[in-house]
Amino acid sequence: MPSLGADMxxxxxxxxxxxxxxxxxxxDIVAVVDTEKSTIEVEVxxxxxxxxxxxxxxxxxxxxxxxxxxxxxxxxxAPDRRPARAPAGTPRRKHAEAKPxxxxxxxxxxxxxxxxxxxxxxxxxxxRAPRPPGAAPVRASPLARRRAAERHVDLAxxxxxxxxxxxxxxxxxxxxxxxxxxxxxxxxxxxxxxxxAADEEREDRQAAMRHAIGALMARSAREIPHYHLAxxxxxxxxxxxxxxxxxxxxxxxxxxxxxxxxxxxxxAAIEVPxxxxxxxxxxxxxxxxxxxxxxxxxxxxxxxxxxLHDADRLTxxxxxSALRDLVGRARAGRLRSSExxxxxxxxxxxxxxxxxxxxxxIYAPQVALVGFGRVTDQPWASQGMLGVRPTVRATLAADHxxxxxxxxxxxxxxxxxxxxxxxxx
Amino acid sequence: MxxxxxxxxxxxxxDALVRDDRVFLMGEDVGRYGGCFxxxxxxxxxxxxxxxxxxxxxxxxxxxxGIGAALGGMRPIVEVMTVNFSMLALDQIVNNAATLLHMxxxxxxxxxxxxxxxxxxRQLAAQHSHSLEAWYAHVPGIRVVAPAxxxxxxxxLWTAVCDPDPVxxxxxxSLYNTSGELADDAGPTDLDRAAIRRPGTDLTLIAxxxxxxxxxxxxxxxxxxxxxxxxxxxRTLRPLDTATFVESVTRTHRAVVVDEGWRTGxxxxxxxxxxxxxxxxxxxxxxxxxxxxxxxxxxxxxLEEAALPQVPDIVAAAKELGG
Amino acid sequence: MNADETRTLLAxxxxxxxxxxxxxxxDPGAPLQEEAELDSMDFLNLVNAxxxxxxxxxxxRDYPRIATVEGFVGYVSALSTxx
Numbered sequence: 091m092p093s094l095g096a097d098m099x100x101x102x103x104x105x106x107x108x109x110x111x112x113x114x115x116x117x118d119i120v121a122v123v124d125t126e127k128s129t130i131e132v133e134v135x136x137x138x139x140x141x142x143x144x145x146x147x148x149x150x151x152x153x154x155x156x157x158x159x160x161x162x163x164x165x166x167x168a169p170d171r172r173p174a175r176a177p178a179g180t181p182r183r184k185h186a187e188a189k190p191x192x193x194x195x196x197x198x199x200x201x202x203x204x205x206x207x208x209x210x211x212x213x214x215x216x217x218r219a220p221r222p223p224g225a226a227p228v229r230a231s232p233l234a235r236r237r238a239a240e241r242h243v244d245l246a247x248x249x250x251x252x253x254x255x256x257x258x259x260x261x262x263x264x265x266x267x268x269x270x271x272x273x274x275x276x277x278x279x280x281x282x283x284x285x286x287a288a289d290e291e292r293e294d295r296q297a298a299m300r301h302a303i304g305a306l307m308a309r310s311a312r313e314i315p316h317y318h319l320a321x322x323x324x325x326x327x328x329x330x331x332x333x334x335x336x337x338x339x340x341x342x343x344x345x346x347x348x349x350x351x352x353x354x355x356x357x358a359a360i361e362v363p364x365x366x367x368x369x370x371x372x373x374x375x376x377x378x379x380x381x382x383x384x385x386x387x388x389x390x391x392x393x394x395x396x397x398l399h400d401a402d403r404l405t406x407x408x409x410x411s412a413l414r415d416l417v418g419r420a421r422a423g424r425l426r427s428s429e430x431x432x433x434x435x436x437x438x439x440x441x442x443x444x445x446x447x448x449x450x451x452i453y454a455p456q457v458a459l460v461g462f463g464r465v466t467d468q469p470w471a472s473q474g475m476l477g478v479r480p481t482v483r484a485t486l487a488a489d490h491x492x493x494x495x496x497x498x499x500x501x502x503x504x505x506x507x508x509x510x511x512x513x514x515x
Numbered sequence: 516m517x518x519x520x521x522x523x524x525x526x527x528x529x530d531a532l533v534r535d536d537r538v539f540l541m542g543e544d545v546g547r548y549g550g551c552f553x554x555x556x557x558x559x560x561x562x563x564x565x566x567x568x569x570x571x572x573x574x575x576x577x578x579x580x581g582i583g584a585a586l587g588g589m590r591p592i593v594e595v596m597t598v599n600f601s602m603l604a605l606d607q608i609v610n611n612a613a614t615l616l617h618m619x620x621x622x623x624x625x626x627x628x629x630x631x632x633x634x635x636x637r638q639l640a641a642q643h644s645h646s647l648e649a650w651y652a653h654v655p656g657i658r659v660v661a662p663a664x665x666x667x668x669x670x671x672l673w674t675a676v677c678d679p680d681p682v683x684x685x686x687x688x689s690l691y692n693t694s695g696e697l698a699d700d701a702g703p704t705d706l707d708r709a710a711i712r713r714p715g716t717d718l719t720l721i722a723x724x725x726x727x728x729x730x731x732x733x734x735x736x737x738x739x740x741x742x743x744x745x746x747x748x749x750r751t752l753r754p755l756d757t758a759t760f761v762e763s764v765t766r767t768h769r770a771v772v773v774d775e776g777w778r779t780g781x782x783x784x785x786x787x788x789x790x791x792x793x794x795x796x797x798x799x800x801x802x803x804x805x806x807x808x809x810x811x812x813x814x815x816x817x818l819e820e821a822a823l824p825q826v827p828d829i830v831a832a833a834k835e836l837g838g
Numbered sequence: 839m840n841a842d843e844t845r846t847l848l849a850x851x852x853x854x855x856x857x858x859x860x861x862x863x864x865d866p867g868a869p870l871q872e873e874a875e876l877d878s879m880d881f882l883n884l885v886n887a888x889x890x891x892x893x894x895x896x897x898x899r900d901y902p903r904i905a906t907v908e909g910f911v912g913y914v915s916a917l918s919t920x921x
Contacts, residue, residue, distance in 0.1 A: 233768050233799040252837045258799045259768060260837075336898050341889040344898070346878050389856060389875070417879050442877040 091123070091151040094130050094430030097306035101125045102150045103157065112140045114160065119426065121157060126298035127394050129423035130430055138162050230257035237262050299392040310454045314369070315490040318449050321502045323509055324472075325465055325480045331512040347465065348439055349410040351482070353515045355437050355460050356380045356401035358504040364493040365458035365486070365501050366435045374457060374492040383433025383453060384413065386420040394420050395436050395453060396429035406515055441465060447483035457489040458498075460505075516699055521691040523665045523701075524554050527672035528592065532562050535590055538676060541568040541577055542594030542630075551596045552632060552691050578604035578629065582612050582681075585627040590676050595631040597639075598647050598685070612681040613656030624679045628672065633661075634687040634725040634775055635823055641811035644819075646775040648685050648724070649782040652753040657681045659753040660706050661724035663690065665697045667750060670704030678706065685752075687725030687775075706751050709759035715745035718833050719763040721786055722773040723749035726824055730773050733829035742833060752782060760786065761793045768799035769836045773824050778806035800836040805829050839892075839918040844911045851887045855880050866907040873907075894918065 091101050101123040108120045119131040120140070138160040145157050228245040230238070234257045238245045245257050252258035328350050336344045359366040359380045367377040380402040383395035396416055398404075404412060419425055436453045441464035448461025463483040470479035484505055488498045508515065518526075531538045540555060546569040549556030559567040570577035574595055581593035595601045601608070608629065616624045635644030652659045658678060662668045668690070675682035712727065713734050722730035727748050734744035745767055747760045764770045770790055774783035787802040808822040839847065849861040852874060859874040871881055881901075889895050894917055896904060904910040 231768075231799040232796045236796050253800055253835060256800075258837055260799075333898060341882075341886045341895050344882060346882060348878065387877075389858065414879065414883075418883075 091153050091155045091157055092132060092427045092431060093153045094123070094125050094427055095127065095306075097302040098125050098127070098153055098430075100150050100152045101130070103145045103147050104129065105147055106143055107131075108140050108158075110140050110142055114138060114140060117428075123427075125430075126302040127392065128388075128420065128425055128430075130425050130427050132157070132427045134160065136160055136162070228257065229254060231259065233259045234262055296391055303393060306454060307451050310451050314452050314454060314457075316452060316487050317490050317495055317498065318485060318487050319495060319498045319502055320447055320483055320485040321506060322468070322481050323484050323506045324470060325482050325509065328509045328512040329465070329480050343407065343410075345406055345410050346413075348462075349406055349413055350509065350512055350515060351439065351462055351484075352382055352384065352398065352401055352413065352437060353404070353406055353409055354505050354508040355435070356382055357508050357515070358501055359435050360402050361504045362497060362501040364497050365460075365488055367457055367492075368434070368455040369457050369489060369491060370455055377434035379434070381432045381434045383436035383456070384416060385436060385438035386417050388421060394425070395433060395438075396420055396425045397432040397434075399429075399432065435460065437462070441482065447485050449485060450487040452487055452489060457492045458501075459487045461485040461487070516697060517694060518665060518697045519692060519694045520665055520668045520686075521552065521554055523668040523697055524662075524672070524686065524691075525556065525558070527669050528555060528558060529561070531590075531592065531673055531676050532558070532566055534673070535676065537588065537590040538592060539566040539568065539584075539589065540592045540594065541570050541581065543570055543572055543577075543596050545569060545594050550594065552686075552688070554686075554691070555594070574600050574603035575607055578607040579611070581627045581629070582607055582615075582625055585612075585625045585681075586615070586623055590626055590628075592628045592630060592672070592676065595629060597643050597645075597688075598631050598633040599642055599645050601629075601631050601647075608651070608657065608681070608683070609654055613654050616680060617656060625681050626676075626679050628675045628678075628682050628684060630672075630684045630686060632688045633685045634689060635807070635812045635819060636689045636725070638814060638816055638819060639688075639812075640814040644812035646725075646777075646807065648752050649776050649780065649785075651683050652755075652782055652785075654753075657683055657753065658706060658751065659683045659685065660751050661685045661687070661749065663687070663722075663724050663727035663748055663750070664712075665693075665695050666701055667704055669697060669701045671706060671750075673703040674706050677703075682706070685724055689725050690728075693728070707756065709750050709756040710748045711745060711759070711763065712748045713744070713746040715743040715767065717743045717767055718769040718771065718836065719745045719747055719760065719767045720771050720773060720829065720833070721747045721749065721760050723752060723782075724775070726773040726775050729824060729826050730829060732826045733773075733833065736826060736830050737833055740834060744833060749782075749786075755785070755789070757789045757793065761790060764790050764794045765797045768797055769833075770798075771803045771805060771829060771832045771836070773805045773829055775807055775824060777809045778804060779809060781806055803832045803836055805832050839915050841911050841915050844915040844918070845907070847888075847891065847914075848907065848910055851884055851891070854887060855883055861907065864907055866911075869905050870907055870910065871905065888914070892918065 094101065104122040104124050106121050108114055114120060114134045115137050116135060118134050120134045121132045123130050123132050140158055141161045142159040143157070144159060145151055151157065229250060230245045231252060235245065237259055241262065243262060248257045248261050250257035251261050325347070329347065332345055332347060332350060339345070363376050364374070366380055368375045379400055381397040381399050382401040384398050385393055385395045387393055398409070398412055398416055401409060416429070433453070434456065435458055436456060437460045438448055438450055439462040440448050441462055445463050446466065447463040450459035450461045452459045461484070465480050465482050467478050468481045470477055470481065484502055486498045486502055528540060532540070540558065544551055545555045546559040546564065546567045555567060578593055578595065581591040584591045595604060612625045612627060633648060634646050648659060648661060651657060658680065660671050660675065660682060662671045662684065671684065675684060713731055715734065720730040720734055727746070730746050734746050737744050745763050747763055749755065749760070772783040772786045774781050776782055778784070783804045783806055787804060790798070790802050805824045805828050807824060810822060813819050813822055845861070852859055852861060856874045856876060864870065864873045870876065876884070885896050894914060896913070900913070904913050
């Protein structure tokens with residue numbers, strides 16, 4: 091279960107888009123998952139063959155729990171399509187060779203507390219299931235847990251010799267070596283949850299989303315030393331250019347001012363990289379690309395900020411079409427997992443709601459948030475003349491652990507400069 | 516040369532009296548009687564009544580006098596007969612000696628050394644058998660040391676005398692008669708570091724003062740089971756040299772703390788907490804403790820022995836941890 | 839398209855964008871974007887949907903004229919009659 095945003099703790103599998111035996115490639119959508127915020131299409135990170143689905147539709151799994159097992163190389167001969175959930179006692183198979191099950195002790199047993207009743211029943215029938223249903227979680231020393239994690243060993247496989255039968259480090263050394271298990275192979279499924287009743291779902295989702303946003307924003311407000319900067323940007327050049335450009339365009343190709351603002355923001359983030367990245371382990375990690383989190387207000391309340399990937403490198407037309415697609419899918423609840431986890435800098439545009447400026451709260455672990463207010467006509471002095479210009483208030487909330495006001499000011503200035511030459515965006 | 520802990524301590528006292536004429540020894544029966552445990556035997560004749568002073572039976576009075584003398588520029592060594600009597604001087608030690616440097620804004624330090632006998636094992640019953648080191652180790656402003664070897668008995672005192680702040684020296688009563696080899700040129704030792712008295716790989720036994728010998732015996736016994744135990748002597752109880760025992764446990768992944776104090780609120784509790792805080796992910800078993808049974812110390816020999824940490828208890832605790 | 843037909847068309851297009859909005863409850867003289875909580879993307883999608891359905895292309899400069907239900911119905915029905 092991928093983390094689809096810093097505020098996500100668990101997700102519910104809605105449907106599988108693949109079955110055991112299917113070949114998948116990095117980036118393919120393999121499942122649809124429901125989070126507190128939205129319905130997300132989960133992409134796969136590896137090439138391979140789906141070997142086993144470890145969760146059924148309706149199962150709620152904590153972030154980090156395995157959803158499915160994927161063999162690194164295609165298994166030959168092609169295995170029969172197996173039922174969605176293989177019996178829990180099935181011994182692991184060598185991925186590369188797809189040998190018949192190894193004779194001998196079954197190598198994997200999961201604590202019964204984390205299995206569905208159906209699985210537990212199968213496991214009772216399986217030979218030599220070491221842990222009876224209802225058994226306590228594995229007892230293991232901190233060192234044994236650390237080593238097991240490093241070696242990708244399932245502690246439930248190990249007989250403990252320590253105090254009270256706990257697994258200690260030496261028990262791991264005595265265990266057979268783990269050659270056939272690929273690093274990172276998921277080894278357990280989590281307990282499935284029960285699907286919520288359909289008619290309560292909407293209210294639940296609203297409450298859950300409010301809770302999730304609240305938790306994340308409370309953490310951000312508590313932990314991030316924010317500083318806020320604002321500037322007024324003259325948009326006459328940008329809007330004049332945009333109006334002229336749209337005159338020549340069909341309805342389907344028209345650009346919105348928001349697309350210009352996003353493009354300029356992405357380009358400014360390239361110029362001032364200290365606003366683009368993450369605060370992780372007490373240090374700033376600059377992001378190698380600019381994936382703008384576009385705050386999208388959902389009809390009926392709530393907020394979601396999926397990534398507009400590589401916003402700095404898209405042409406305005408590409409960006410507009412990507413934005414349209416993204417907003418549409420955000421509202422339809424069809425976002426992809428990478429869009430939830432990738433944003434490096436969030437942009438919120440509350441101009442539509444009529445406010446003049448936004449003093450935002452940073453979406454941790456990001457380190458800055460850019461806000462735009464309403465485009466308003468303002469008296470504007472330029473070259474000794476007073477005129478009326480369309481202007482926008484651009485604001486920056488940034489993390490003082492990463493940058494100072496001077497850096498933030500450079501970002502807003504870069505944004506301003508970029509918007510004065512819209513034809514270059 | 517072969518010597519005893521008592522003689523090593525006496526040599527240290529003589530050395531201090533010779534080296535610095537500001538040093539003097541005072542306490543109950545330290546002069547004419549030669550000390551309740553005969554540590555200062557002969558020093559009165561050698562240094563005279565000005566520098567080896569018998570005092571009235573008033574711990575609060577003579578410990579207070581020692582603190583006053585230290586404030587006045589002397590380097591007093593005050594002997595309190597046993598730790599239970601130091602309760603009568605607790606106000607002087609905790610409220611005066613430990614605080615004056617702080618409360619005078621750094622103007623007045625208190626270079627006093629207070630020696631006392633601690634521990635059980637000699638059938639002295641409930642009122643003279645305490646191990647209250649943890650009480651003193653709780654208090655900031657004083658240094659607490661526990662020489663457990665001949666080298667430390669010979670070497671810690673002079674370093675304590677040189678310390679600008681109060682130092683309490685706990686001498687376990689069972690140690691005075693222990694004998695062994697001491698180098699002729701044995702001299703001052705540090706008061707900062709714990710010492711690994713026996714290197715090992717499978718388990719760390721942490722002990723101090725009167726339990727160090729038992730821990731070393733237990734380590735020897737454990738070799739019969741193929742367990743190679745490391746033994747750490749804390750030496751200084753405040754400030755604790757956490758780094759040394761944490762480093763040891765990081766290597767061995769198991770720890771047994773041996774402490775003659777009562778388990779609840781003991782030094783062993785602090786050490787266990789430090790290990791858990793600093794080496795949790797290296798632990799392969801819970802930290803074990805072998806402490807005194809929580810009763811007033813019995814007089815009857817077999818009951819006293821049953822109440823104290825013994826070698827078989829340490830061996831059993833170590834084996835319980837596996838590995 | 840007469841006014842009623844245009845209004846029905848608007849109601850249908852709007853359902854695709856803001857399903858929870860009931861056109862009957864919208865003040866026909868008030869700004870539609872505010873009444874139906876449409877942002878500029880929604881509004882662009884509405885104009886685009888209109889184009890897809892009818893071939894009527896509303897230039898940006900005429901957006902103010904279709905900002906209310908009344909305005910939209912008047913503008914579109916006038917255009918489709920003349921066309």
